Amino acid sequence: MTNSTVLSVEGLKTYFYLDDNEIAKAVDHVDFAIEPGETLALVGESGSGKSITSLSIMNLIEKPGKIVDGAIYLNGKNIVDLSDKKMTDIRGKEVGMIFQEPMTALNPVYTVGNQIIEVLRKHKKMSSSVAKKRAIELLKLVGFPRAEETIKEHPHQLSGGMRQRVMIAIAIACEPKLLIADEPTTALDVTIQAQILDLIDEMKHKFDMGVLLITHDLGVVAEYADRVLVMYGGQIVESATKQTLFNDPKHPYTNGLLASLPSLDKQTDRLGAIKGTVPPAHRFPKGCRFSTRCPHVMEKCLHANPDLIPESDGHEVRCHLFK
Amino acid sequence: MEVKNSEDNTRIAEDVLIQVEHLKKYFPIKGGVLKHTVGHVKAVDDVSLTIKKGETLGIVGESGSGKSTLGRMIIRLLEPTEGKIYFENDDITDLSNRKMRPYRKDMQIVFQDPFASLNSKMSVSELIEEPLLIQTDLTKKERKEKALNLLEKVGLRADDRNKYPHEFSGGQRQRISIARALAINPKFVIGDEPVSALDVSIQAQVLNLMADLQDEFGLTYLFIAHDLSVVKHISDRVAVMYLGRIVEIAPKDDIYNNPLHPYTQALLSSVPVTDLSKKSEKIVLEGDLPSPSDPPSGCAFRTRCPLAHDRCTTERPHLLNRDNGHSVACHLHDNK
Numbered sequence: 001m002t003n004s005t006v007l008s009v010e011g012l013k014t015y016f017y018l019d020d021n022e023i024a025k026a027v028d029h030v031d032f033a034i035e036p037g038e039t040l041a042l043v044g045e046s047g048s049g050k051s052i053t054s055l056s057i058m059n060l061i062e063k064p065g066k067i068v069d070g071a072i073y074l075n076g077k078n079i080v081d082l083s084d085k086k087m088t089d090i091r092g093k094e095v096g097m098i099f100q101e102p103m104t105a106l107n108p109v110y111t112v113g114n115q116i117i118e119v120l121r122k123h124k125k126m127s128s129s130v131a132k133k134r135a136i137e138l139l140k141l142v143g144f145p146r147a148e149e150t151i152k153e154h155p156h157q158l159s160g161g162m163r164q165r166v167m168i169a170i171a172i173a174c175e176p177k178l179l180i181a182d183e184p185t186t187a188l189d190v191t192i193q194a195q196i197l198d199l200i201d202e203m204k205h206k207f208d209m210g211v212l213l214i215t216h217d218l219g220v221v222a223e224y225a226d227r228v229l230v231m232y233g234g235q236i237v238e239s240a241t242k243q244t245l246f247n248d249p250k251h252p253y254t255n256g257l258l259a260s261l262p263s264l265d266k267q268t269d270r271l272g273a274i275k276g277t278v279p280p281a282h283r284f285p286k287g288c289r290f291s292t293r294c295p296h297v298m299e300k301c302l303h304a305n306p307d308l309i310p311e312s313d314g315h316e317v318r319c320h321l322f323k
Numbered sequence: 324m325e326v327k328n329s330e331d332n333t334r335i336a337e338d339v340l341i342q343v344e345h346l347k348k349y350f351p352i353k354g355g356v357l358k359h360t361v362g363h364v365k366a367v368d369d370v371s372l373t374i375k376k377g378e379t380l381g382i383v384g385e386s387g388s389g390k391s392t393l394g395r396m397i398i399r400l401l402e403p404t405e406g407k408i409y410f411e412n413d414d415i416t417d418l419s420n421r422k423m424r425p426y427r428k429d430m431q432i433v434f435q436d437p438f439a440s441l442n443s444k445m446s447v448s449e450l451i452e453e454p455l456l457i458q459t460d461l462t463k464k465e466r467k468e469k470a471l472n473l474l475e476k477v478g479l480r481a482d483d484r485n486k487y488p489h490e491f492s493g494g495q496r497q498r499i500s501i502a503r504a505l506a507i508n509p510k511f512v513i514g515d516e517p518v519s520a521l522d523v524s525i526q527a528q529v530l531n532l533m534a535d536l537q538d539e540f541g542l543t544y545l546f547i548a549h550d551l552s553v554v555k556h557i558s559d560r561v562a563v564m565y566l567g568r569i570v571e572i573a574p575k576d577d578i579y580n581n582p583l584h585p586y587t588q589a590l591l592s593s594v595p596v597t598d599l600s601k602k603s604e605k606i607v608l609e610g611d612l613p614s615p616s617d618p619p620s621g622c623a624f625r626t627r628c629p630l631a632h633d634r635c636t637t638e639r640p641h642l643l644n645r646d647n648g649h650s651v652a653c654h655l656h657d658n659k
Contacts, residue, residue: 219595
């Protein structure tokens with residue numbers, strides 16, 4: 001961690017305590033850091049723990065879930081034990097957030113303007129007239145040419161892509177150093193997806209933010225991320241720069257994911273599907289969590305969960321095949 | 324099966340399973356105190372196409388393009404406002420539910436959301452046996468046997484038969500939906516976004532399964548999806564829809580290697596790809612899809628088209644064959 005590190009997550013464990021004394025280890029010892037101007041992608045399938053990781057960072061884990069261990073440094077300050085009240089001051093101010101479904105993230109009964117102004121009034125202590133002016137500027141910045149009229153509209157009057165632009169305007173209103181984008185384009189069509197991801201990238205450069213991009217789409221990772229963490233079973237199984245991950249993937253799960261993708265360029269008769277399904281978080285296999293689906297499974301994998309170890313500079317892999 | 328109504332026996336080529344002509348679906352918009360019809364959503368607006376026996380026709384388009392409405396009309400789950408639907412040689416456009424029944428056996432659909440499309444109160448064997456009970460004369464024992472056989476075919480275990488849908492993952496439920504669709508040996512299966520709700524590793528399993536079953540049973544597929552890579556993988560030919568119309572249709576290699584319509588070009592360039600060496604220029608389209616209740620005059624795509632000119636405002640381009648089964652509806656490609 002350097003002085004400028006925006007976010008550093010260390011040894012994060014978020015467990016869910018289920019009925020009949022079972023524990024779902026949704027996030028199980030996760031470490032990573034984000035620097036200013038960097039997009040770090042967290043990629044994985046449903047149940048991999050990627051969204052629980054982002055909710056943990058914002059302290060939005062609800063019962064029966066709990067952060068049981070670890071530290072989360074935001075701009076150098078550990079926020080893991082902060083009170084709800086203190087976290088409310090941080091969310092929206094020091095961390096901007098964009099979620100998958102902008103219709104449920106926006107309040108349907110308030111105008112777009114109200115919802116941006118509310119953030120500016122609360123966190124920036126602006127007067128309503130100053131906040132209104134700033135809201136119009138922000139809407140113009142995210143691509144509403146008629147911002148003076150847009151602030152009077154309600155979310156249902158906007159399309160999905162436009163709602164996501166409003167979410168981005170709210171997220172960057174306080175010029176946070178960290179932006180968390182949790183599947184920001186999953187609900188959008190592909191031509192709109194390109195517009196929104198380009199906008200996030202532009203805002204990242206403009207405000208020198210660190211971006212945590214959570215996605216299941218490896219194509220999005222390849223075009224927009226700088227570094228990538230592949231998650232499986234609540235743990236990081238591979239960590240690398242984008243170039244290394246796509247040119248020289250090591251973990252059998254990463255390779256499986258890449259082989260599962262139908263390609264626009266090449267024609268393959270059969271896709272390299274990974275057998276089986278992701279085990280639920282309270283039924284992880286003993287040993288390596290990918291062992292039940294791995295084509296290279298060895299005796300050792302059934303007993304010992306491998307550590308995340310450096311394979312080369314900046315490239316880490318959690319697999320017994322490598323040491 | 325009694326006489327299927329067919330006025331013209333030579334209407335359809337031998338190798339064609341389905342032919343639709345000038346199909347339209349307009350949904351009325353009701354307004355005012357008396358709920359008068361104040362306008363129409365033109366969900367599908369004059370679509371003609373053929374699907375050959377044994378082929379997979381893919382339909383891509385964004386939300387609101389009308390691709391699902393088209394699929395549902397073809398198998399008569401929705402009544403068309405105008406147009407004709409032929410199955411093999413028979414006009415099935417206006418058949419009553421009773422007359423439609425023999426054809427239902429030949430056409431099945433697999434929906435996107437396997438959580439919503441399977442009755443949660445029925446066990447897997449009941450789900451798969453239900454179509455057999457309705458459409459065949461098989462005895463109870465034969466139905467059980469057939470269901471077991473199908474379970475195995477779609478990659479589930481025999482002891483799964485007494486379980487209920489909630490006990491399965493999304494991918495497994497989609498396998499159940501497929502087994503149910505195949506139970507009565509259909510000729511034609513529509514997949515309406517059948518893998519969109521699945522994770523990529525599971526999506527690959529289901530796509531492989533669908534390809535295997537097609538080979539084994541000689542099925543004809545209409546595969547509807549928004550994901551261009553998935554459609555490319557599974558299809559033989561691909562149609563691109565925009566605002567209720569087909570803007571381009573061609574054999575898959577032609578459409579992906581040489582897209583002619585500006586919308587197809589933009590759509591293809593917007594797909595993020597994992598090959599880092601292949602960073603092509605993205606054509607980012609301005610704005611959103613216009614409302615299908617008030618589509619632009621002339622060419623529906625002109626409001627977002629980087630190459631639109633005067634003629635596009637006044638004249639609707641027709642879908643014309645340019646080159647060996649490659650058809651495009653765009654004025655730029657007239658007289659070529």
